[in-house]
Amino acid sequence: MKKSYLLLFLVVLMYGCSHGVKEISTVTAKDAEKIVTNDQERQVVNRQLYEKLSEAVETLGYTYDMHTFVENEHDRGVLYAELVDFDNDGVTEVYTFMKGIDYPLSAYPHRNKDNYIQEIWTGNANGENALLSFSSEIDKLVCSACDMNVSLVKGKDGRTFLKMFSHQMSQGIANNNIWVYAKDPKKTEMELVVSGNFGHNNEGDLFISFIH
Numbered sequence: 001m002k003k004s005y006l007l008l009f010l011v012v013l014m015y016g017c018s019h020g021v022k023e024i025s026t027v028t029a030k031d032a033e034k035i036v037t038n039d040q041e042r043q044v045v046n047r048q049l050y051e052k053l054s055e056a057v058e059t060l061g062y063t064y065d066m067h068t069f070v071e072n073e074h075d076r077g078v079l080y081a082e083l084v085d086f087d088n089d090g091v092t093e094v095y096t097f098m099k100g101i102d103y104p105l106s107a108y109p110h111r112n113k114d115n116y117i118q119e120i121w122t123g124n125a126n127g128e129n130a131l132l133s134f135s136s137e138i139d140k141l142v143c144s145a146c147d148m149n150v151s152l153v154k155g156k157d158g159r160t161f162l163k164m165f166s167h168q169m170s171q172g173i174a175n176n177n178i179w180v181y182a183k184d185p186k187k188t189e190m191e192l193v194v195s196g197n198f199g200h201n202n203e204g205d206l207f208i209s210f211i212h
Contacts (some may be wrong), residue, residue, distance in 0.1 A: 042091070045123030047096040048130035053081055053122045057110075059106045060098060076101045086120065086133075086190070087183040088158035093122045093133065095162075097150065100137075111133055118150065119160070120154065120183075120190055132183060134162070134190035159183065 002040035013181070060075030080097040095118070100106075102114040111117060138148065147167040154158050162181040180194040 010137050041125035044125055045130075047089055048123040049083070049092075049121055052130050053078070053094055053096060053135070056096060056098060056106075056111075056119075060101060060111060063099070075099055079090040082152070084120075085150060086160045086162075087185040088160075091125070093120050093183075095120050095152065108132075108135075110137055111166075113137065120162070122188060131188050133183065133188055136164075138164075155182075161193075 004033055046111045055209060056078050063077050063079050064073040076099040078096055078098045080095075082095050083092040084095050085092045086095075098117050098119070099110070100111045100113045100117050102112065104112050106112055116138040118134065118136045118138070119132060121130045122133045138150075149165050150167075151163050153163050155161055159182055164179045166177045169175075177197045178195065179192060181190045182193045183190045
């Protein structure tokens with residue numbers, strides 16, 4: 001991630017964006033009031049998410065480019081951030097991928113480890129602080145010993161799923177692990193909806209084990 005891109009992301013998150021002048025159809029007073037209310041709530045949420053992301057950047061810093069786990073071994077701070085509507089409720093959350101540091105810099109203990117960290121923050125339109133909906137630590141030693149990737153996948157129901165996948169060879173056996181997290185609009189926290197492992201043994205036989 002380039003420095004300018006991260007700064008642009010923070011500006012957009014804070015102030016929103018404009019795509020030029022658009023013709024707006026006639027609306028009733030009730031509709032106009034709803035639009036204003038929704039816009040105000042969105043600004044409140046964006047302010048909360050901006051503060052959480054800024055806090056991470058100010059505490060841990062950020063890295064210019066996101067490459068692979070191994071290439072970022074000596075980097076720390078925010079590596080990637082994106083606004084995502086995980087539960088398809090019309091309100092975005094902020095997803096961050098960062099590298100912690102083995103030193104008590106942050107008020108959040110999971111950031112004070114030399115591991116890769118994922119966080120998802122959900123804002124509150126009622127003005128309360130944003131909530132940490134998801135946090136996951138990925139041990140840097142695990143990453144260096146296997147192929148690990150993280151992706152955001154759009155589902156048919158409009159929700160966005162967080163998928164983590166790892167591939168590792170051990171004594172001739174290929175072991176693949178998968179974890180999929182999703183957010184229910186009625187709940188605050190992300191939930192593990194699918195996990196399992198699959199691969200081939202020495203004889204080439206396929207084994208699959210999934211937990212729903």
